[in-house]
Every structure is written in structure tokens, then in C-alpha cells.
Amino acid sequence: MNIEPSRKMSIFEPAIFGDLKAAAAAKQAAGYEVYDLSLGSPDLPPDEKIRKVLSEQSFSEHSYGYMLSGTQRFNEAVADYYKRRVNVHLNPQTEVLQTMGSQEGLVHLPIAFCNEGDIVLTTNPGYVAYDAGIKLAGAVPYYMSLSEENGFLPNLDAIPEEIAYQAKLMILNLPGNPVPAMPDEAFFEKVVAFANKYNVIILHDAAYSEFYFSGDAPSSFLTTPGAMEVGMEINSLSKSFSLAGTRIAYLVGNAEMISIMKQLKSNLDFGIFEPIQEAGIVALNNAEEITESLRKTFAERHKVLMQGIADLGWTVAPSTGGMFVWAKYPYDMDDKEFAFEVIRQTGVVIVPGTVFGSAGAGFVRVALVQDVETLKKAVEQLKTLNLETCATLVNS
Known part of the structure; x- marks a missing residue:
């Protein structure tokens, strides 16, 4: 054969x-x-409170059915976390979507928004899952270099006009993997202006938002004025709550974009094990x-x-x-x-x-x-x- x-x-x-x-x-x-x-x-x-609820819920004979999506309780916990931590108000029904870890969401997202040949603005260097998703969608990556000269942030001014007008999506990761550069408010404001000018969807990968060693609050793209109109943020419980193996994450942001991703996700999986969702709720509710x-x-x-x-x-x-x-x-x-x-x-x-x-x-x-x-x-x-x-x- x-x-x-x-x-x-x-x-x-x-x-x-x-x-x-x-x-x-x-x-x-x-x-x-x-x-x-x-x-x-x-x-x-993981914190003992998280492990305890995961253990208890897993023992229940009623915990083993299909979930189809994130529970209302989980979505509300995400919305409450964003309200408490970064003062961003989310509708848990329309602006929150659970994913099976951030990598699953990252790889599938370009399929939901990009046609074959569309340009996706992504960073070089960048997390390897970005390229995988772009290429699976048949889209074309345009690499924004993360150079020492620009503080390891993408230089939006260096993107040629013809590329910017053809771009469908921009993927950012700040602080990032592998480069842990920190954005300031002015940079994210520039990103929103770029998105509006060139009609580009923004996806901010906030996997390391709780890994800040100065200041008093996590970094979120969605705190930027106008961000909810142009983009989304994806975050995982893997890093911040030591839940890497449980594969639980979420997308938040623009309701229309979330709806499109929800339609795609409904054809791909049947949701995350309910005890893991309950453990995630405990993590988010005790994040501070x-x-x-x-x-x-x-x-x-x-x-x-x-x-x-x-x-x-x-x-x-x-x-x-x-x-x-x-x-x-x-x-x-x-x-x-x-x-x-x-x-x-x-x-x-x-x-x-x-x-x-x-x-x-x-x-x-x-x-x-x-x-x-x-x-x-x-x-x-x-x-x-x-x-x-x-x-x-x-x-x-």
C-alpha cells in the first residue's frame, strides 16, 4: 500500500x-x-482550591455528558474577571467564547475569517501556532519584524500601504512568546487606528497577561478605546493558573466576530469536560x-x-x-x-x-x-x- x-x-x-x-x-x-x-x-x-473542585466534580456520575460549549457560569466568570481585573465590560452571552486551550482557538481562527490568498499580519519571531493557522486557511503571512531598534514591538509604519489594504487579520502577542515585549497605551491606540484605516481584524493573544512584574494590573488590548469594535483577545488558563494540561481558554471581544467563531466551533467539537470548566470558574473567581x-x-x-x-x-x-x-x-x-x-x-x-x-x-x-x-x-x-x-x- x-x-x-x-x-x-x-x-x-x-x-x-x-x-x-x-x-x-x-x-x-x-x-x-x-x-x-x-x-x-x-x-x-494549580492552587489547591482548583484541584479540589476538579477532583470533586470528576467523581460525580453526572459530569460525563457532552457540553457543546462553555457553560453560562464559565462565560460569566470570564466576564466578571475582565470587569474586576481590567475594567472591561463583556456580555457573557455574546462576547465570550470558550476554546480548547488558546492554541486550538489560534489555529482555527484564520479559517473563520480568511479566504485563500488573504494576507495576515503576524510577527517574526512569533509563536509557531500562528503560522499553522494561517497556512491551514490558505492565507499568506506578512511578517512584521520584532527588532531591537523598535523595542521588539511591530513597526506598523513599516507595513507597505498595498499590504495593509490587502490584510484581513493582524495577530499580536504582548507580552509575548518568544519575545516578552510590553506594549504601552500609545501602541495599542496605534493598532486600533491601523485597524480602522485598513479594515483589519485584530487578534491579541494575551496568554501572559498576568505575568507582569511592574505596575498594578494585567495588560489587555480591550482596554484601548475602540478595541471592541475592531478585535478580540484570546487568553488561556494554562499559564496564569497552571492549568496547561486541562486545555481551557477563551476568546472575548467583538460580538459579531465571536458569533462567526462560535459557528465554526459548533462544527469542530462538543465542548470541554464540565469539571474542568468548574475548575476554571474557581480559578477566575480567585484570580487576584x-x-x-x-x-x-x-x-x-x-x-x-x-x-x-x-x-x-x-x-x-x-x-x-x-x-x-x-x-x-x-x-x-x-x-x-x-x-x-x-x-x-x-x-x-x-x-x-x-x-x-x-x-x-x-x-x-x-x-x-x-x-x-x-x-x-x-x-x-x-x-x-x-x-x-x-x-x-x-x-x-
């Missing part, structure tokens, strides 16, 4: 994370300690308490890793939030080769920047997913790097 993948499968390249894990396992098998700072998977457990503790932990990790990597002579992208450090290493060496050499010599697992786009060349992403003492040990290991035989210092 001749088994061939579809032509569409050509858009999906094998992920490098499996290869990184294999290299780390080989290092560990040889008797060395490994410091895995690759995947952005929270290492902290839960996320304050999270921020204290990650702020300390952020400080240690930012300073530690800077002390190595690497150039660290400025950040006051997010779950990652984005750093340019001072060696004239391919970033993928560099990442595997780092594992081989030190046991520290980091992600090469070009996984997230061509603009990531010479950079690596380092995740804040280990405790402070482990991060300090990882930095000490990185100090032992000796690349004289396989690379030259950029500034030498």
Missing part, C-alpha cells in the same frame, strides 16, 4: 522540541544533571489571590535569569513581564547548532530562536520554568561554555 501525506502536510515541519528532549535525555543518561529551560509549561501546581503568588515567584526568577544571562555577556531583550527571556548570544554560530552544543557541554536546554522565525537567528529563548536555585545552577553551567573549537566571538 502506498501511503502518502496530503500536500497540506508540507506546511508542517517536524518540531525541534523532541530533538532537544532527546539530546537532554542522552546527557542525563551519561550521568550529568540537566536543566530544562525549554518548554513554557508551568512547573507550579492566585496570580499575586504566581507573580512573586516568577518576578524573582525573572530577575535572577535576566541578570545571570546578562553577566554572561549575552544581550538580553528588556522585559518587565512574560514567561521567557529572549537573548542574543555573542558567538558567530547557527542558533540550532548552538542550542545543541549548549546541551552537550552544560546540560542546559534552551530553544533556538529560528524555531520562531528567521528574525530569531542568533537568539535563544529561555523559559522561567525552574525554581531560583535551579536557574542559578543553570547560569553557572552556562559560564563553563567553551566554543573556541566550533565558533568565534562575534565581537572578537
